[in-house]
Amino acid sequence: MTDPTVRALRLLSLLQTHRFWSGGKLAERLEVSARTLRRDVERLRGLGYRISAEPGAAGGYQLQAGSALPPLLVDDDEAVAIAVGLRVAAVGGLDDAERTSLSALAKLEQVLPRNLRRRVAALQEHISPVVWGEHKRVSADVLAQLALTCRDRERVRFHYTARSGEETQRLVEPHSLVAQGPRWYLIAWDVNREDWRTFRIDRLAKLHGTGVRVQPRQLPGENAAEFLKADRPGAAPQYEAMFRLHMDRRSFHTHFGAWGRDAVENAEGVMEWRVRGRTPQEVLAYMFWLPDGVEWDVCSDDDAVRAAASAFRDRLAQLAVR
Amino acid sequence: MTDPTVRALRLLSLLQTHRFWSGGKLAERLEVSARTLRRDVERLRGLGYRISAEPGAAGGYQLQAGSALPPLLVDDDEAVAIAVGLRVAAVGGLDDAERTSLSALAKLEQVLPRNLRRRVAALQEHISPVVWGEHKRVSADVLAQLALTCRDRERVRFHYTARSGEETQRLVEPHSLVAQGPRWYLIAWDVNREDWRTFRIDRLAKLHGTGVRVQPRQLPGENAAEFLKADRPGAAPQYEAMFRLHMDRRSFHTHFGAWGRDAVENAEGVMEWRVRGRTPQEVLAYMFWLPDGVEWDVCSDDDAVRAAASAFRDRLAQLAVR
DNA sequence: ACCAATGCGGCCAGATCATGTCCGCATACC
DNA sequence: GGTATGCGGACATGATCTGGCCGCATTGGT
Numbered sequence: 001m002t003d004p005t006v007r008a009l010r011l012l013s014l015l016q017t018h019r020f021w022s023g024g025k026l027a028e029r030l031e032v033s034a035r036t037l038r039r040d041v042e043r044l045r046g047l048g049y050r051i052s053a054e055p056g057a058a059g060g061y062q063l064q065a066g067s068a069l070p071p072l073l074v075d076d077d078e079a080v081a082i083a084v085g086l087r088v089a090a091v092g093g094l095d096d097a098e099r100t101s102l103s104a105l106a107k108l109e110q111v112l113p114r115n116l117r118r119r120v121a122a123l124q125e126h127i128s129p130v131v132w133g134e135h136k137r138v139s140a141d142v143l144a145q146l147a148l149t150c151r152d153r154e155r156v157r158f159h160y161t162a163r164s165g166e167e168t169q170r171l172v173e174p175h176s177l178v179a180q181g182p183r184w185y186l187i188a189w190d191v192n193r194e195d196w197r198t199f200r201i202d203r204l205a206k207l208h209g210t211g212v213r214v215q216p217r218q219l220p221g222e223n224a225a226e227f228l229k230a231d232r233p234g235a236a237p238q239y240e241a242m243f244r245l246h247m248d249r250r251s252f253h254t255h256f257g258a259w260g261r262d263a264v265e266n267a268e269g270v271m272e273w274r275v276r277g278r279t280p281q282e283v284l285a286y287m288f289w290l291p292d293g294v295e296w297d298v299c300s301d302d303d304a305v306r307a308a309a310s311a312f313r314d315r316l317a318q319l320a321v322r
Numbered sequence: 323m324t325d326p327t328v329r330a331l332r333l334l335s336l337l338q339t340h341r342f343w344s345g346g347k348l349a350e351r352l353e354v355s356a357r358t359l360r361r362d363v364e365r366l367r368g369l370g371y372r373i374s375a376e377p378g379a380a381g382g383y384q385l386q387a388g389s390a391l392p393p394l395l396v397d398d399d400e401a402v403a404i405a406v407g408l409r410v411a412a413v414g415g416l417d418d419a420e421r422t423s424l425s426a427l428a429k430l431e432q433v434l435p436r437n438l439r440r441r442v443a444a445l446q447e448h449i450s451p452v453v454w455g456e457h458k459r460v461s462a463d464v465l466a467q468l469a470l471t472c473r474d475r476e477r478v479r480f481h482y483t484a485r486s487g488e489e490t491q492r493l494v495e496p497h498s499l500v501a502q503g504p505r506w507y508l509i510a511w512d513v514n515r516e517d518w519r520t521f522r523i524d525r526l527a528k529l530h531g532t533g534v535r536v537q538p539r540q541l542p543g544e545n546a547a548e549f550l551k552a553d554r555p556g557a558a559p560q561y562e563a564m565f566r567l568h569m570d571r572r573s574f575h576t577h578f579g580a581w582g583r584d585a586v587e588n589a590e591g592v593m594e595w596r597v598r599g600r601t602p603q604e605v606l607a608y609m610f611w612l613p614d615g616v617e618w619d620v621c622s623d624d625d626a627v628r629a630a631a632s633a634f635r636d637r638l639a640q641l642a643v644r
Numbered sequence: 645a646c647c648a649a650t651g652c653g654g655c656c657a658g659a660t661c662a663t664g665t666c667c668g669c670a671t672a673c674c
Numbered sequence: 675g676g677t678a679t680g681c682g683g684a685c686a687t688g689a690t691c692t693g694g695c696c697g698c699a700t701t702g703g704t
Binding site: 003004005006008009012013016017018019020043047058063064065066067068069070071072073074075076077078079080081082084085086088089100101103104107108110111112113114116117148151152154213281282284285287288289296297298309310312313315316317318 | 325326328330331334335338339340365369380385386387388389390391392393394395396397398400402403404406407408410411423426429430432433434435436438439470473474476535603604606609610618619620631632634635637638640
């Protein structure tokens with residue numbers, strides 16, 4: 001432990017895993033004298049990390065929240081947990097979080113050792129049914145891989161099945177990923193066709209990078225989301241329904257928190273809550289999260305939602321003791 | 323940029339955000355000569371990070387997946403995304419992931435600047451209804467805070483509402499957090515009562531740390547999970563139901579992936595799938611994720627599940643056009 | 645075949661930094 | 675008051691870091 005650089009990292013790591021350390025302990029761990037340790041702490045402070053210290057018998061050093069984030073030193077298990085969380089966020093449709101989740105994921109996956117990557121993939125499969133739906137599932141693997149190639153402007157090859165069912169092989173320069181409702185799209189420059197194309201990611205197979213990196217290209221139009229909107233109008237249909245709950249405003253908000261902020265109290269003790277979803281089923285799924293013992297009903301203008309509802313009702317009517 | 327330590331961190335950061343860099347660019351960014359840059363790269367390699375390099379006109383440096391994880395250098399947005407993902411995983415009940423999610427979260431929250439913490443809290447509220455249910459929601463804030471105090475053996479105070487409704491004030495030394503079915507428990511040494519106690523986290527209020535750190539205590543028994551099991555037998559009731567789907571084995575597995583691995587094909591083209599959940603509602607919620615256009619029915623031995631089903635059916639029968 | 649761009653690493657001289665030791669001081673808890 | 679802790683000045687020694695130079699190897703394009 002003779003290199004100051006190594007020590008700086010180790011020190012940060014130690015301060016991240018146990019909040020309090022005495023100088024003596026730290027010096028021992030780092031195999032340096034107490035004086036040198038103080039100098040190391042001083043250096044980290046100079047770098048912007050807020051390390052507080054307390055004198056006295058119960059004293060010690062502590063890494064505090066500062067204005068800048070220190071490098072995160074995580075162990076294997078934690079890295080797996082982070083990767084899984086990010087993949088759920090990216091695929092599960094967490095609104096705005098999607099894009100940044102992907103960029104963080106790209107960073108992590110780039111350096112994730114192979115065995116950890118396997119664990120992530122295994123865990124990923126246990127995750128919530130939120131990722132299901134009518135549409136084909138988007139593979140988080142593919143998404144993570146594409147995020148990397150977009151970032152690095154690396155050409156990729158894949159097979160693509162067009163809406164017509166025709167299957168073609170493509171060689172493209174990825175530009176960006178956009179989530180549109182339940183679907184993910186890749187916007188890329190198609191090398192053979194010499195034009196911009198959008199690809200639905202669930203239609204794409206046998207993806208692999210070519211290792212060839214290219215100069216970034218200028219996408220026509222404002223940004224990727226705008227481009228997609230122009231290219232695929234109406235790609236994100238929305239379904240909605242209205243729930244009417246017999247509960248007072250306070251208990252409603254206690255139960256639903258920020259989720260229910262759109263609800264209005266239409267009469268004393270009756271909350272009206274308009275919910276939206278990507279599929280009729282998803283809209284109706286809200287009913288499973290209503291509190292027990294509360295009177296409610298649901299209504300909708302939308303034929304698709306009502307058709308789904310009556311289908312569910314018929315099925316439930318047949319529920320039998322096994 | 324004259325300090326080698328700073329440069330090492332910056333270099334890692336640069337290599338994490340763009341996969342490829344030429345030596346010249348890097349040297350320019352770090353404001354050192356190309357020779358020094360090579361030495362820096364050499365040093366990082368000596369530290370165990372695998373940095374590959376390619377000579378030639380299209381050459382450059384690249385950080386690869388190695389056996390060890392480099393320190394993660396994330397920007398603000400990414401940190402927020404990570405924190406949100408981890409909180410969802412911890413609260414949403416991702417089985418084994420819970421404990422490690424919490425430990426990673428503790429690391430991150432410890433150093434998360436205040437403004438970012440606000441963003442995390444705001445986003446957290448938009449997250450999936452999975453966290454709802456019959457039980458009171460567990461606050462991810464409280465959970466994260468407790469994870470920190472457990473790790474650091476910091477005494478905390480809180481108000482606790484016993485099952486009887488009696489409210490007491492407690493001063494405890496947190497030992498560990500355990501997820502039991504839908505609930506989270508804190509296992510701690512109660513300072514005033516001089517004994518070990520378990521607390522349901524959703525019954526706990528006005529939590530704040532005292533800043534006092536104490537020596538770790540030895541928990542009687544194997545580990546925290548064992549202790550809880552002895553202290554609160556039968557804390558995790560399970561509900562179950564059986565879905566019968568008219569689909570062939572292949573399309574079933576295509577649709578459900580690893581989730582459906584327990585299903586068996588009881589006759590040609592009929593899959594039987596036993597699902598479990600923490601509440602009757604959660605069990606039934608599976609029906610919303612069944613593929614469109616497939617015949618199915620559901621059955622259950624459990625009175626609670628069947629009561630919930632018929633309640634839903636009645637409600638759906640009343641669905642009206644608004 | 646040639647050229648340009650890139651990475652690699654040896655060598656050197658001078659400047660800089662890091663280290664351990666010793667010291668006195670301040671602070672907090674018992 | 676005693677003890678454990680953190681703070682930082684001074685100093686001498688030795689290690690290191692840096693920039694500049696060199697020739698070499700590899701790669702890709704002209």
